[in-house]
Amino acid sequence: MTLDASSLQMVKPERRLKRTDRSPLASAGLHAGLIVASLVAVFPVFWVLVTSFKPDARAVETSPQLFNESSLDNYTRILGGEKGAFLTWFGNSVLIALLTTIIAVFLSATTGYAASRFRFPGKRSLMMSFLVVQMFPFAVLIVPLYNILIALGLQGSSIGLVLVYCTTAVPFCTYMLKGYFDTIPTDIDEAGRVDGLSPFGVFWRLIMPLAKPGLAVTSFYAFLTAWGEVAFASAFLSAADESKTLAVGLQVFVQQNRTEWGHLAAASILVAIPAVIVFYLVQRFLVTGLSSGAVKG
Amino acid sequence: MRRFLERHWYAYAMVLPVVVVIAVLVLYPLAQGVFFTFTNINEANIANPVLDRPATYDGVGFKNYLNVLSGDSSYGAFWSTLVRTLIWTFGCVFFHYTIGLGLALLLNREVKGRTLYRVMLILPWAVPAFISAFAWKYMFNAQYGIINQLLRAVGLPDPVWLGQSDWALFAVIVVNVWLGVPFMMVALLGGLQSIPGDLYEAAEMDGATPWQRFRNVTLPGLRSVSSTVILLGIIWTFNMFPVIYLIAGPNPNTRILVTYAFERFFSGASRDYAIASTYGVLILSVLLVFATVYRRALRKQGEVW
Numbered sequence: 001m002t003l004d005a006s007s008l009q010m011v012k013p014e015r016r017l018k019r020t021d022r023s024p025l026a027s028a029g030l031h032a033g034l035i036v037a038s039l040v041a042v043f044p045v046f047w048v049l050v051t052s053f054k055p056d057a058r059a060v061e062t063s064p065q066l067f068n069e070s071s072l073d074n075y076t077r078i079l080g081g082e083k084g085a086f087l088t089w090f091g092n093s094v095l096i097a098l099l100t101t102i103i104a105v106f107l108s109a110t111t112g113y114a115a116s117r118f119r120f121p122g123k124r125s126l127m128m129s130f131l132v133v134q135m136f137p138f139a140v141l142i143v144p145l146y147n148i149l150i151a152l153g154l155q156g157s158s159i160g161l162v163l164v165y166c167t168t169a170v171p172f173c174t175y176m177l178k179g180y181f182d183t184i185p186t187d188i189d190e191a192g193r194v195d196g197l198s199p200f201g202v203f204w205r206l207i208m209p210l211a212k213p214g215l216a217v218t219s220f221y222a223f224l225t226a227w228g229e230v231a232f233a234s235a236f237l238s239a240a241d242e243s244k245t246l247a248v249g250l251q252v253f254v255q256q257n258r259t260e261w262g263h264l265a266a267a268s269i270l271v272a273i274p275a276v277i278v279f280y281l282v283q284r285f286l287v288t289g290l291s292s293g294a295v296k297g
Numbered sequence: 298m299r300r301f302l303e304r305h306w307y308a309y310a311m312v313l314p315v316v317v318v319i320a321v322l323v324l325y326p327l328a329q330g331v332f333f334t335f336t337n338i339n340e341a342n343i344a345n346p347v348l349d350r351p352a353t354y355d356g357v358g359f360k361n362y363l364n365v366l367s368g369d370s371s372y373g374a375f376w377s378t379l380v381r382t383l384i385w386t387f388g389c390v391f392f393h394y395t396i397g398l399g400l401a402l403l404l405n406r407e408v409k410g411r412t413l414y415r416v417m418l419i420l421p422w423a424v425p426a427f428i429s430a431f432a433w434k435y436m437f438n439a440q441y442g443i444i445n446q447l448l449r450a451v452g453l454p455d456p457v458w459l460g461q462s463d464w465a466l467f468a469v470i471v472v473n474v475w476l477g478v479p480f481m482m483v484a485l486l487g488g489l490q491s492i493p494g495d496l497y498e499a500a501e502m503d504g505a506t507p508w509q510r511f512r513n514v515t516l517p518g519l520r521s522v523s524s525t526v527i528l529l530g531i532i533w534t535f536n537m538f539p540v541i542y543l544i545a546g547p548n549p550n551t552r553i554l555v556t557y558a559f560e561r562f563f564s565g566a567s568r569d570y571a572i573a574s575t576y577g578v579l580i581l582s583v584l585l586v587f588a589t590v591y592r593r594a595l596r597k598q599g600e601v602w
Contacts, residue, residue, distance in 0.1 A: 038417040110311040118308035135584040144326030199307040228425030279423035
């Protein structure tokens with residue numbers, strides 16, 4: 001299965017549109033299916049949003065209401081730092097997630113490009129090892145990883161955590177980007193070489209700009225990997241409040257058998273916003289970017 | 298040797314950083330983890346650099362494996378946990394794939410508001426998993442959760458979803474299906490869009506019914522995307538830890554291999570690293586065997602992957 005460069009833009013199946021003149025009934029069924037599925041997809045997020053405006057005591061009442069003494073109090077208290085150093089955690093998470101995204105995308109782009117363009121001994125085993133790496137439950141690697149980070153002097157630092165996240169993000173990103181690079185014709189590389197660019201120059205100046213959709217998707221994936229991770233963040237960052245990430249910090253709302261649902265919901269919305277923004281920026285690339293990677297495996 | 302380097306040096310230069318990072322942060326820990334499975338290492342006898350305490354654990358040979366594989370319930374009842382893991386994995390991936398394919402087929406048609414539908418349908422993927430886990434835990438609450446409130450309103454029984462029963466497993470599968478459908482949908486949508494429209498036209502000229510077009514054009518066209526995303530889906534779901542852990546906690550009714558390894562690792566005073574690592578190695582072995590069989594089956598059908 002190959003895609004040529006002209007089909008890298010979103011293909012609109014216009015021909016097939018004209019072909020199928022849908023009956024109104026079929027059209028209604030189509031919309032009904034999509035509406036039901038969209039409601040199921042959106043409802044939990046919507047419900048968290050509704051809950052985030054309710055006081056904790058109202059959030060656990062046994063009759064559902066959209067508004068119940070709703071106010072912005074939860075948000076002001078969280079942003080005001082009454083419930084822990086929320087803004088500090090937020091900053092830590094942003095820093096760690098951005099660093100992970102940049103490093104992981106860069107590493108997987110170079111590796112993916114090499115795997116896509118060059119035939120070199122060890123290439124097959126490299127790609128296989130990326131698949132195997134995803135099979136081992138990372139949670140169980142915490143002790144050995146902890147020892148290594150201490151040996152490298154990175155224990156408790158954000159850089160150590162960023163590197164650990166990269167190992168979880170890079171294998172899948174490399175697969176996707178290799179698939180994406182495969183769809184870019186090698187003629188472009190050759191033309192670049194003829195014009196006197198080095199292999200790295202071709203990669204950096206010609207191929208990277210052409211691979212934007214693929215890069216957008218891998219960025220999204222790498223960002224989410226780091227943004228939502230709990231286990232490593234709680235094990236590897238020092239217990240001091242100011243070094244926590246959001247995923248760790250939010251545990252304060254779920255303690256002692258008494259969950260502060262209103263506050264937790266408000267904090268959740270605040271945490272979800274950056275992820276949704278990143279998502280919105282890349283969503284128009286998602287389909288093309290992901291599929292070519294997955295198609296090529 | 299010099300010619301070899303001359304020909305390949307830039308390829309290796311580009312691959313090198315990843316290889317170093319993976320080797321240091323995955324292969325070495327993995328080797329150490331495998332080593333731990335042959336010891337009785339735990340919190341009490343591990344070397345502690347903070348307290349400056351040397352390691353005092355001993356080798357125990359294959360005892361950990363024998364204990365775990367005996368299926369004894371004090372070692373997590375391996376076999377029944379494995380069965381539950383398989384139910385969880387195949388249940389989740391089956392619904393991920395079928396629902397994802399259904400939605401991709403709907404989205405692949407020219408519909409009004411397609412972009413809006415697509416954004417809404419991908420939303421579960423964009424929300425961090427631990428947030429979704431909290432949201433569903435709240436909605437599944439037996440007393441004040443919206444799901445039971447709705448069930449009561451229409452007069453249906455309202456089970457205690459996250460209690461000590463198989464409803465808990467059902468509930469976490471529902472959540473994970475909700476989480477995983479967008480990925481499958483997007484991947485399959487891309488696959489659908491790369492099937493040339495001519496094929497459909499030709500099939501229609503030959504008088505193929507919509508079902509025949511689906512069977513003989515769409516499904517074969519999706520073969521290679523499907524085989525990749527299903528394999529990845531199975532590997533990821535098998536090791537999916539945060540959903541179960543954050544929603545159900547250490548509930549034996551939702552225990553799968555990974556969550557038990559994590560429980561052994563983190564809970565209790567003992568922190569049994571040896572048993573946790575043994576579980577890790579067993580998980581890896583199961584997945585390796587599965588992936589090998591899967592690839593061989595694909596190759597037999599003429600698919601080189």
